Amino acid sequence: MTFAQYPSLKGRAVFITGGATGIGAELVRAFVEQGAIVTFIDILSTEGERLSEDLAVASIRPTFQSVDVTDVAQLQASIRRAIQQHGRLDVLINNVADDSRHTPLEVSETSWRKCLAINLDSAFFAAQAAIPVMQSQGGGVILNLSSINALFGPIDMPGYVAAKAALLGLTKSLARQYGGDLIRVNAILPGWVVTQRQLDHWLTKEAEIKWSELVAIKERILPADVARLTLFLAADDSQRITAQSFIIDAGRV
DSSP, X not given: OOOOOOGGGTTOEEEEESOSSHHHHHHHHHHHHTTOEEEEEESOHHHHHHHHHHGGGSSSOOEEEEOOTTSHHHHHHHHHHHHHHXXXXXXXXXXXXXXXXOOGGGOOHHHHHHHHIIIIIHHHHHHHHHHHHHHHHTOEEEEEEOOTHHHHOOTTOHHHHHHHXXXXXXXXXXXXXXXXXXXXXXXXXXXXXXXXXXXXXXXXXXXXHHHHTTOSSOSOBOHHHHHXXXXXXXXXXXXXXXXXXXXXXXXXX
């Protein structure tokens, strides 16, 4: 198949959290292929450096920074470095997540706070660092990666589900607050995307059969599917779309 190229993304400065593996890595690849200037962060240094090297054959090599997003000062400093390096920030993609499973009775105060720090707090504080430069340059795009789990509330993921649901409210709030500055804020809610992490931990053959019984399109959702929706929402083609949540789940909801 041949997919869309977006002229408005060429040369745009894009910042992606959790970009070393899974959906994040596909986002990095997709924006680089559009000619965007990409900075991505992750705690997985080896994987992040490898991805940056793999994409060095592109016209613009993405910049990788090793960052722990639970450290707000470190997170915001990484965004400021990217802005200083590129002179602007056009697109912020809050992708980083941890969907580890725990029963509610297993969750400690420390693990609860860490879960929210990764899945929710990082999105807010990244946006807080990005918004001033977006205001000064006349606009920008913030995309928050939520999940259909925010709508269904599956078991053994209380912190993750709570954070992903909160991202929907945060998306609405920021979109209303900064729409006058032409900053668009939207959320993306993927279904069960087939990444290596899912295959390693949870997406067994039996689980995939059960999932296929619930969806309209009986094919796997791949990271590239999510990336293509993200490209559209980041491009000028969607310039009047904000405060919205977009589900990409093959018809599960």
